[in-house]
Amino acid sequence: MDWNRVEGNWKQFKGSAKEKWGKLTDDDLNVIEGRRDQLEGKLQQRYGFAKDQIRKDVDDWFRTLK
Template sequence: MDSDVLKGKWKQLSGKVKERWGKLTDDDMDVAEGHSEYLAGKLQERYGWTKEKAQEEVKNFSSKL
Protein backbone atom coordinates (compact mmCIF):
# COMPACT_ATOMS: atom_id res chain seq x y z
CA MET A 1 0.00 0.00 0.00
CA ASP A 2 1.47 3.33 -0.98
CA SER A 3 1.61 6.45 1.14
CA ASP A 4 -1.40 8.09 -0.55
CA VAL A 5 -3.64 5.12 0.22
CA LEU A 6 -2.33 5.02 3.78
CA LYS A 7 -3.25 8.69 4.20
CA GLY A 8 -6.70 8.13 2.71
CA LYS A 9 -7.53 5.25 5.03
CA TRP A 10 -5.81 6.61 8.12
CA LYS A 11 -8.97 6.94 10.23
CA GLN A 12 -9.78 3.28 9.60
CA LEU A 13 -6.22 2.08 10.11
CA SER A 14 -5.22 4.10 13.15
CA GLY A 15 -6.79 1.53 15.49
CA LYS A 16 -4.75 -1.25 13.91
CA VAL A 17 -1.61 0.86 14.16
CA LYS A 18 -2.15 1.48 17.89
CA GLU A 19 -2.92 -2.20 18.41
CA ARG A 20 0.37 -3.19 16.78
CA TRP A 21 2.49 -0.44 18.33
CA GLY A 22 0.95 0.31 21.70
CA LYS A 23 3.60 2.80 22.75
CA LEU A 24 2.25 5.34 20.27
CA THR A 25 0.04 7.99 21.84
CA ASP A 26 -3.22 9.41 20.53
CA ASP A 27 -1.33 12.64 19.82
CA ASP A 28 1.22 10.69 17.76
CA MET A 29 -1.63 9.19 15.78
CA ASP A 30 -3.33 12.55 15.21
CA VAL A 31 -0.15 14.16 13.93
CA ALA A 32 0.89 11.18 11.80
CA GLU A 33 -2.36 11.13 9.79
CA GLY A 34 -0.98 8.49 7.47
CA HIS A 35 2.45 10.04 6.88
CA SER A 36 4.66 6.98 6.86
CA GLU A 37 7.87 8.94 7.46
CA TYR A 38 6.46 10.56 10.59
CA LEU A 39 5.12 7.23 11.78
CA ALA A 40 8.52 5.60 11.27
CA GLY A 41 10.15 8.46 13.18
CA LYS A 42 7.79 8.02 16.11
CA LEU A 43 8.40 4.27 16.15
CA GLN A 44 12.12 4.96 16.17
CA GLU A 45 11.69 7.35 19.10
CA ARG A 46 9.29 5.22 21.16
CA TYR A 47 10.94 1.84 20.62
CA GLY A 48 14.59 2.87 20.24
CA TRP A 49 14.85 1.28 16.79
CA THR A 50 17.16 2.31 14.00
CA LYS A 51 15.68 4.34 11.16
CA GLU A 52 15.92 1.31 8.88
CA LYS A 53 14.14 -0.96 11.38
CA ALA A 54 11.31 1.54 11.86
CA GLN A 55 10.87 2.01 8.10
CA GLU A 56 10.84 -1.76 7.60
CA GLU A 57 8.16 -2.14 10.28
CA VAL A 58 5.94 0.46 8.58
CA LYS A 59 6.56 -1.13 5.18
CA ASN A 60 5.67 -4.61 6.49
CA PHE A 61 2.56 -3.30 8.19
CA SER A 62 1.30 -1.46 5.13
CA SER A 63 2.01 -4.39 2.80
CA LYS A 64 -0.30 -6.62 4.86
CA LEU A 65 -3.28 -4.29 4.54
Protein backbone atom coordinates in the same frame (compact mmCIF):
# COMPACT_ATOMS: atom_id res chain seq x y z
CA MET B 1 -2.29 -0.26 -2.57
CA ASP B 2 0.02 2.72 -2.27
CA TRP B 3 0.84 4.85 0.74
CA ASN B 4 -1.43 7.67 -0.47
CA ARG B 5 -4.41 5.48 0.37
CA VAL B 6 -3.11 5.09 3.91
CA GLU B 7 -2.87 8.87 4.23
CA GLY B 8 -6.33 9.36 2.78
CA ASN B 9 -7.92 6.73 5.02
CA TRP B 10 -5.78 7.22 8.12
CA LYS B 11 -8.78 7.08 10.47
CA GLN B 12 -9.41 3.51 9.31
CA PHE B 13 -5.79 2.45 9.59
CA LYS B 14 -4.75 4.10 12.83
CA GLY B 15 -6.47 1.40 14.91
CA SER B 16 -4.34 -1.20 13.17
CA ALA B 17 -1.24 0.91 13.78
CA LYS B 18 -2.09 1.22 17.47
CA GLU B 19 -2.56 -2.56 17.71
CA LYS B 20 0.85 -3.16 16.20
CA TRP B 21 2.67 -0.40 18.06
CA GLY B 22 0.99 -0.05 21.45
CA LYS B 23 3.40 2.64 22.63
CA LEU B 24 1.92 5.11 20.16
CA THR B 25 -0.61 7.37 21.85
CA ASP B 26 -3.81 8.70 20.33
CA ASP B 27 -2.12 12.10 20.19
CA ASP B 28 0.82 10.55 18.28
CA LEU B 29 -1.57 8.99 15.79
CA ASN B 30 -3.43 12.28 15.32
CA VAL B 31 -0.17 14.12 14.65
CA ILE B 32 1.03 11.44 12.21
CA GLU B 33 -2.11 11.80 10.04
CA GLY B 34 -0.98 8.92 7.83
CA ARG B 35 2.35 10.47 6.84
CA ARG B 36 4.95 7.74 6.64
CA ASP B 37 7.86 9.93 7.68
CA GLN B 38 5.95 11.05 10.78
CA LEU B 39 5.05 7.45 11.62
CA GLU B 40 8.64 6.31 11.30
CA GLY B 41 9.87 9.23 13.40
CA LYS B 42 7.39 8.55 16.22
CA LEU B 43 8.24 4.85 16.18
CA GLN B 44 11.94 5.66 16.47
CA GLN B 45 11.19 8.01 19.34
CA ARG B 46 8.95 5.55 21.22
CA TYR B 47 10.85 2.30 20.58
CA GLY B 48 14.42 3.46 20.01
CA PHE B 49 14.96 1.22 17.00
CA ALA B 50 17.30 2.06 14.14
CA LYS B 51 15.79 3.80 11.11
CA ASP B 52 16.28 0.77 8.85
CA GLN B 53 14.51 -1.50 11.36
CA ILE B 54 11.60 0.93 11.63
CA ARG B 55 11.34 1.14 7.84
CA LYS B 56 11.19 -2.67 7.62
CA ASP B 57 8.54 -2.85 10.36
CA VAL B 58 6.41 -0.23 8.61
CA ASP B 59 6.79 -2.05 5.27
CA ASP B 60 5.72 -5.32 6.91
CA TRP B 61 2.69 -3.64 8.50
CA PHE B 62 1.79 -1.91 5.23
CA ARG B 63 1.73 -5.25 3.39
CA THR B 64 -0.87 -6.59 5.84
CA LEU B 65 -3.33 -3.75 5.14
CA LYS B 66 -6.25 -4.30 2.81
